[in-house]
Amino acid sequence: MSWPSRLLSKLIRFVGRPGFVLVLLILSLVGLPFVMVNSLASATVKQMELQADEISTLATGIRSYYADNVVARLQQADGQAVFTENYREVHGGIPIPATLSIELGALFDSAHSDGRINYAFLSDYPFAKRDVPPLDSFEEMALQSLRKDPNKPRIVSLERPLFRSATYRLATPVFMRPACVTCHNQHPDSPKRDWKVGDVRGIQEVTVRGIQVDGFGQIGYLVGYVALLGVVSVGAAATFQRQNKMLSVNNLRLKEGSQREVGLSDKLRQQVQELSLLGSVVENATFGVSIADMRRDDYPLIYVNEAFSKITGYPKDKAAGFNCRFLRGPDTDPNTTAEISRAIQEGRSFTCELVNYRLNGERFWNRLTIYPFGGKPGKPDFYVGNQVDITNIRTLGQAAVDRLxxxxxxxxxxxxxxxxxxxxxxxxxxxxxxxxxxxxxxxxxxxxxxxxxxxxxxxxxxxxxxxxxxxxxxxxxx
CATH class of the missing domain: 1.10.287 (Helix Hairpins)
Structure with missing residues (x-):
């Protein structure tokens, strides 16, 4: 055996030791809380991503609907309504899209009392007299990136501080539509009046914060549960060691049994070879061999060898399945056949000479020997018959008698x-x-x-x- 094979064998034996398994189990249990926290954090992040996407999609749909189906339609129809950012102070006033987005953000914020979800409409070109907080680094970076590449669908940021809840921020672009361009370029409070359709006016930002957990909440219960698992695992390991010893004993017994089975298999193989040899001898014998099944009705033949077919002229397919009385004919001595039947009824061997007939009707002398096989005395399961063609002997004997x-x-x-x-x-x-x-x-x-x-x-x-x-x-x- 090469040294890599020996090294692998030693490694497998070492890893399979109960002590190593126990240490591995304890380490797994110790790492269980970290795995659980990481899994929960990953699930939380996925949930925050989903919520942010839903809120952003909702806000974008509302704003687009307002711009396309309210402001634009009123402009085209010369309606009496007035769209302005301070619509509350103007009779018939309608909020412009930016005002709607800002006020929708307040609505989103008020919908979550814990402040976990926030929505904001932000731009670096706010209208004059509007009190807005300055953009932070993420918002400035997102706005510059989206203006540089308007085809970019979103900018995201994920903050996962240690022992604190995660924060997921999603920024999507706000494009100038035809109605927005007309309004902003003509509005007296607009700081920029050269907007074009498709320009990035600003960003809409959705911030989702993870669930707050003060002092890791019910971590004591988790530690207690892990301790319980440890105690149970130690007991299971001890049981495993005892079972391992029992399995070793059983394995030794199985090995001994396997060796005995190998010996029996060798003997069986030898017997099969002997049976195969005997079968070949029987099949190629110069005298006829036939086997009748005494357990079936009318005692049909179940096997005949080649010599039987050669002597009688009956091939195997025409002999098997039938009682051997098909060999009888007009000159067959009924007294001899009666003696054969009596021997079979008594379950004993019998030898005689009688006239039989071949398949083509030719007459021949048959020296027949039958003997029982299997079953119990007097009632065998099978009868074996041997046939020898003695026609020449009988003919020459008669010729000698005639000569004398x-x-x-x-x-x-x-x-x-x-x-x-x-x-x-x-x-x-x-x-x-x-x-x-x-x-x-x-x-x-x-x-x-x-x-x-x-x-x-x-x-x-x-x-x-x-x-x-x-x-x-x-x-x-x-």
Whole structure:
């Protein structure tokens, strides 16, 4: 293992220690108040931004509506109303847009008794005789920036002093409209009379201050809650250590169990290999193998090997699912089939030879062996059958019998001749010298008898050789 891998392994073990986890938990709890304060501050800032945008949009809409739909329309219609900044002192007076904005600011300020939200309409060109406070640094900067780039939608400022509420300031431009240009350029109190449509007259400013929290309010409850969490966490860590020990013990047991499972898996794999080998042997055996399911109705075949199909002519798809009685035919001995049925009912093994028929109707001799498998004694779940084609054996055996039958007459004749010769020998012994026997005839007779016996002996040896060769062939096939 390389040194980076060893270092990573040590680091993982160190980080996974219960003590380290406990320290990390305590540090997290200590930092919880700061995280909460920061989250609350961020939420407050978002709320202030939303409020400032809403107020600015409202004020801009009111002012635009007033300028476009009141002042401008009255100018075009030569109305009797008079629009002036001191409209209260003039009969039929209507406030001009700047006056409306200023008075709307007072309305916004009075709507919030805590002074948290303020609205103001500000300009560096106020009308004469109007008492206005001077612009501060933010307001001057915002006004200069907006005049330099009229396309800029807003100027914002966020002040977040430590342990004090935040302040959010929003400044948006106030543009000169056609009605405003006419009024300001002709008004006697206007300090600037060369305004053009689209010039930045001033700014409208919305100031939103955060909620005041004196002495952090209910911080004592938060500290108490954190202390409670600390106590609970320490208890949880102790419990975790105990559980860790238990898990270690269980892990050791699981490891031992895993090792046992590996051993069992190896044994199972070996058994599977053995079963696969046995299956291959069965499938490629030279004798037929069939398996019948005794748990199903009519005991159908569920498996036959290639040798079965070769012997019977029935492929697997035509043999599986059917009872093996489809092999029977006219010459099948009913007594033998009855013995087979009786053996199956009794749940025992049985061997016999019987005539069966192939798929093409051809007749053959089958040496059948059946034996039970599975289940319980007397009631097996399966029956395995082995089939061997012994047609050639049966045919050659019958031929040998026929050949021996054909030798019956020569053998009888030879027997008669031998008996006759024996009788003559006995007569010769009794008669002695009294009988004048022709020596040449006797030798001729004995030679003839010896030739006949040699012929019979040759025939017997030939039959023996044929039977021996057939037995060897039969043994090789099985």
């Amino acid at each position: 039958a054909s030798l019956k007459t020569p053998l009888d004749n030879a027997s008669q001749q031998v008996n006759h010769a024996l009788s003559m020998m006995q007569d010769m012994q009794f008669c002695g010298n009294d009988i004048n026997l022709n020596q040449l005839d006797l030798e001729k007779f004995l030679k003839a008898e010896n030739g006949l016996l040699a012929q019979v002996k040759a025939e017997l040896e030939a039959l023996t050789l044929i039977a021996s060769e057939q037995d060897l062939s039969d043994t090789a096939e099985i």
